[in-house]
Amino acid sequence: MEKPMINRRALLGASAALISTAAWTRTSNAGLPEAAIMETAKTQTPTMPTSGPDYQPVVTLNGWTLPHRMNNGVKEFHLVAEPVERELAEGMTGYLWGYNGQSTGPTIEAVEGDRVRIFVTNKLPEHTTVHWHGMILPSGMDGVGGLSQPHIPSGKTFVYEFDLIKSGTFMYHPHSDEMVQMAMGMMGMFIVHPKDPKFMRVDRDFVFMLNAFDIDPGSYVPKIMTMTDFNLWCWNSRLFPDINPLVVNKDDRVRVRVGNLTMTNHPIHMHGYDFEVTCTDGGWVPPEARWPEVSIDIPVGGMRAYEFDAKYEGDWAIHCHKSHHTMNAMGHDVPTFIGVNKKKLTKTIRKIQPDYMPMGTAGMADMAEMEMPLPDNTVPMMSGWGAHGPIEMGGMFSVVKVRQGIGSNDYSDPGWYKNPPGTQAYEWTGKLPESAKAVDAKTQISPSPQSKI
């Protein structure tokens, strides 16, 4: 590996060849790569490789990839740890801590065999570090404050430098006042593409981080002492209905990489397909060790990537299967009213509050349709409208949209899927419609495989 010359002239010389001048802000520290800032929570189009081996770049849901510069063969990145205002969903902003203008932080992308030099500037009010989760690297680059290095004081910049000796999916987060800094939103993904462009190649490669906050309705700052009872379950610090869809062209080979830095596991379930785990944060899973799944449990402090061939067109839900995790902020101490007759009570309450609504006596679906008066900076517990009505979800939910004829670098929302005639559930009107297909009588009476045993 080419060893870089680290001197002031080399650094300054390289800074003239920045990848892009848009959205870069000047730092006062001479020689540092400029720190890119992202101002929106929209999914950014993938960053195509500009040097070295070819690879299919990842698409970070509601996120972006951190630009780099080349300096004598070394890929240089500049992460800035800082307080950020992140739009969690339309109508709700969190006052979080993150990197380069957003939480979660930008995705870092590089290639197996690269040497990376990552400048970390601390603009937080307290010290921090960055730990490179899953990476094989020198002990002193591992980022555990006090153990592998001194903490990075406020206002200082530290440099991490190491070789990427294996490809895969990794994460980064502070190892310094970790409980507080992770509860505030500090985390990101680190993708190392294989050196061989053909190895594990896919057509679409999505990545997102599972994270959680506890923000009281009407407030902005997460409660940092919460251990289990979080009320906002996010993908990349974003909530349904404003998590962008995963847009896929029919017959594409698709990978979805999911990291989990919350304090509980999340069974991620995708409709319409079965698929196989092909990568963990420990590395690629050999084909003979894989098995089919429709839900993958993403462990705490772990990453799972799965792959499928997008054979089936449609709008397919993808969500955490813990049903509280597909709800937005709610009071967990709300009593259950199912089966309770609130008629008399409603009459009484309406005398003092005429717009009082009795909720929850038949379930809670009415909450998704009602225009409930909410405190400022709060999203409804469940929301989102599809082609056929309210979706009644929140939090960790999105839609995989598989369509024919989507351009290779097009991730724009194609709208709702139109089910072909005869392929949508319908109301029974007393007789079968013309479109109902005749079924072979023999297949109706054939015994199930189990009954033969």
Ligand SMILES: [Cu+2]
């Ligand atoms: Cu979950």
